[in-house]
Amino acid sequence: MNPDVAEGTLVRIESDLDIVSARMQGRAIAVQLGFGATAATLIATAISELARNVLLYAGRGEIVLTSVEHGTRRGLAVLAQDRGPGIPDIPRAMQDGYSTSGRLGLGLPGVRRLMDDFEIESSAGAGVRIVAKKWMPYPMT
Amino acid sequence: MEVPILKQGPYLIATIQSALTDKDIVQLRDALVEQVGKFRARGVIIDLTALDVMDSFATGMLQDMAHMVRLRGAETVIVGIQPDVAFAMVHMGLTLEGVTTALDLEEGLAHFECAGVPGRGG
Numbered sequence: 684m685n686p687d688v689a690e691g692t693l694v695r696i697e698s699d700l701d702i703v704s705a706r707m708q709g710r711a712i713a714v715q716l717g718f719g720a721t722a723a724t725l726i727a728t729a730i731s732e733l734a735r736n737v738l739l740y741a742g743r744g745e746i747v748l749t750s751v752e753h754g755t756r757r758g759l760a761v762l763a764q765d766r767g768p769g770i771p772d773i774p775r776a777m778q779d780g781y782s783t784s785g786r787l788g789l790g791l792p793g794v795r796r797l798m799d800d801f802e803i804e805s806s807a808g809a810g811v812r813i814v815a816k817k818w819m820p821y822p823m824t
Numbered sequence: 825m826e827v828p829i830l831k832q833g834p835y836l837i838a839t840i841q842s843a844l845t846d847k848d849i850v851q852l853r854d855a856l857v858e859q860v861g862k863f864r865a866r867g868v869i870i871d872l873t874a875l876d877v878m879d880s881f882a883t884g885m886l887q888d889m890a891h892m893v894r895l896r897g898a899e900t901v902i903v904g905i906q907p908d909v910a911f912a913m914v915h916m917g918l919t920l921e922g923v924t925t926a927l928d929l930e931e932g933l934a935h936f937e938c939a940g941v942p943g944r945g946g
Contacts, residue, residue, distance in 0.1 A: 702846065724876075724908035724909060724912050725915060728879050728916065735879070793879075793880060793915075793916035793918070
């Protein structure tokens with residue numbers, strides 16, 4: 684295992700260039716961990732949504748990509764966190780079609796569908812912390 | 825990176841050559857909508873073969889672009905969506921509704937010819 688991946692790769696999100704950088708690094712790490720090309724594309728797409736969310740609502744924040752293990756399963760965890768205004772109504776933000784930015788409103792619900800596990804924490808004024816994990820379909824040998 | 829737009833007869837062809845930032849996509853939309861008038865184009869083909877990710881922003885922008893081009897009197901065909909990208913879009917619920925798609929550039933051009941999108945003076 685590459686020690687950098689075990690410790691986590693941090694990508695600062697401060698401009699739309701960083702969205703591309705985060706999803707490219709995420710894809711590379713996913714492939715390095717053993718994910719197939721299709722799963723790597725799902726992960727890269729989820730990272731793109733999460734990074735844009737950070738930029739759009741908080742102006743800046745970070746994405747941290749970490750290799751995770753649970754029993755015999757290995758996966759990739761994507762952490763997105765910011766210190767922005769937070770999400771006052773999480774259930775509503777997770778509804779399809781709900782957007783305060785005037786766009787499609789498929790961002791966060793889409794991420795939940797692309798990934799296997801999805802956790803979101805936020806309180807008004809304290810930013811947002813989202814952890815989304817994707818597991819490999821086969822146990823480690 | 826700016827997307828080059830090629831003029832071929834009555835058609836404009838924009839070939840995405842690398843990952844696009846949000847600004848690049850907005851720039852492409854504005855350039856295409858403007859160039860439809862400048863070159864009096866009848867059809868626009870956007871080739872996404874080399875695009876790494878189609879997320880909700882890119883999908884929304886391409887949909888807007890196709891609708892704006894239609895309002896300017898031309899048709900858009902989006903080509904080259906790769907299998908993995910299509911899979912991710914379906915998972916997310918992104919449909920590109922109301923936008924014509926074709927397998928690749930060749931099929932995109934064939935679509936215009938079959939649909940009878942004529943060249944100027946033709």
